[in-house]
Amino acid sequence: MSLQQISPRVHVEVANLGSNNSIITGSDGLALVDTPHRPSDAIAWRHVADGFGRTRFVVNTDHHPDHTIGNFWQGGEVVAHRGTRERLLHDAPSDQYLHDLMARIDPEALPLMAEYSVRVPEVVFSERLELHLGDVHLELTFQPGHTANSLIAYLPQDRVVFTGDIVCEAGLPSFQDSRLWNWFDAIDAVAAYDFEVLVPGHGEVADRTVLEQYRAQGREVVAEVAAAIAAGHESAQACDEIRFPDNIHVDTEDYVGYPDELCEVFQRRSIARIYEDLLERPDLSTR
Template sequence: MALRQLTDRVWVETEHLGSNNGIVSGGDGRLALVDAPHRPTDAIAWAATVAGLGTPEFLVNTDHHPDHTIGNRWLPGTVVAHRLTRSRLVDAAPTRAYLRDLFAVIDPAAVALVDDYEVRLADVTFDERMELFVGDRRLELHHAPGHTANTILVHVPDEGVLFTGDDVCNLGLPAFLDATVERFFDAIEQARALDFEHLVPGHGDPGGRELLDRHRDLGREIVGRVADARDRGDTREDCSDRIRFEDLIHAGVGGDPGYPDDLVEHFQRRSIEQIFDDLETDPSLRDR
């Protein structure tokens, strides 16, 4: 566990397996949380850590993926997310079989919790933009479809902090299967247009605005590699067999195991196929 105080009123935990977990304090004992841990045992411990700083009024999910939403179950606060984050969790809730297999690898102590696990859905949703007020701090939530169609940015202007969800990561690239090439780059530019000093990525260490360029460059590199292979006549399947990108997001942390190898392999293959398909539709995307 590595809880870090980023500014006067913002804390970030970067060493949970899964998403970064943020805390914004309103200065009056009330808090807003950004994303929930993936491992149930982390979520239970996180609830205790958070309680040491105040009482969560809101819990914001930046997308619907399990590594941002599973832990909702063990955290208090009104859950706030994009409308599609809620509906996609309704349509494709993780099954108990999936959770049992996953927890057996990433959180064996949590397998016993699967039987009475229920997804905790958003209580409040929005489409384009929403403001949350906690004490004397304001959170601006912006729909910024990039990593997923429903990813949101969480801007805390008074702290100069931007939580980007997985629109920007700092541990290699996130899985691309819910993204499109066009949106991937658009979302980075949408983040760039906001005024902030500290960037909290969906995964990996916080930094400054330079993380925008680093993430864009990694995206350009992988799109370029798929485009080059396609130009040489490689098929979709060739590309998905051969091209791999750096993904430390799904690797273990602190001696604990990371995600099952077959899941990581699935993310890689589907990501490359998505990029290939987008380039088929519009080859000029390689120049983004």
């Protein structure tokens, strides 16, 4: 663990495989934002959180496994957009998928998966929700972007915004659950907040400058797909030829990442998603 305090009430862990994980402290307990991907990290995270007090809420910024698997080992009530609950109820990864993935990324924790079950949000909302922790409150706002059920969390007292994978300092995540117009709109929505510190879904804690850097990365891959369409390439050909850097799922010096074949699936699905959206909305190539 390499926990860092980024404001008077917020501590963040950015070193784990999977999403960044945050602790928000109030006079009446804690709120956690996203939970660790690997079971061993999730159990360690529970011990860290318990050291700060009683966890009242666990906020999931979307339904993806790297944000939600660790729910099972945390206290408090899980809170998310209602779409996240629906995805986890009806479209969660299979037991076999999780077993195979954990065999690679967290093999020592495989016995823990025998007791694991998907923990879905107990508290859901449609547009906006406030969570109160005594002297502070956390504002949750539905904002489709990285997924159709993504949310933005905002702590006004500390001027900290938690974006989930709507913004990633580490680089581009998968586009497979995005719609391109929502992807760009969500960056604009984050920019409208009055914040000093941005906690991204993946990568280092950042400031406002990360927004344009991230937007530029998205524009680059969108431009490549638009050029392929203009050249008359079919979707399958574009999926064969176009790649963007994956700094989220791959191996690093600190941890073992996803298998190459799964990273390849994410790339192909992402390019196919962008291709389809550009056919529907060609104007997005100049967004």
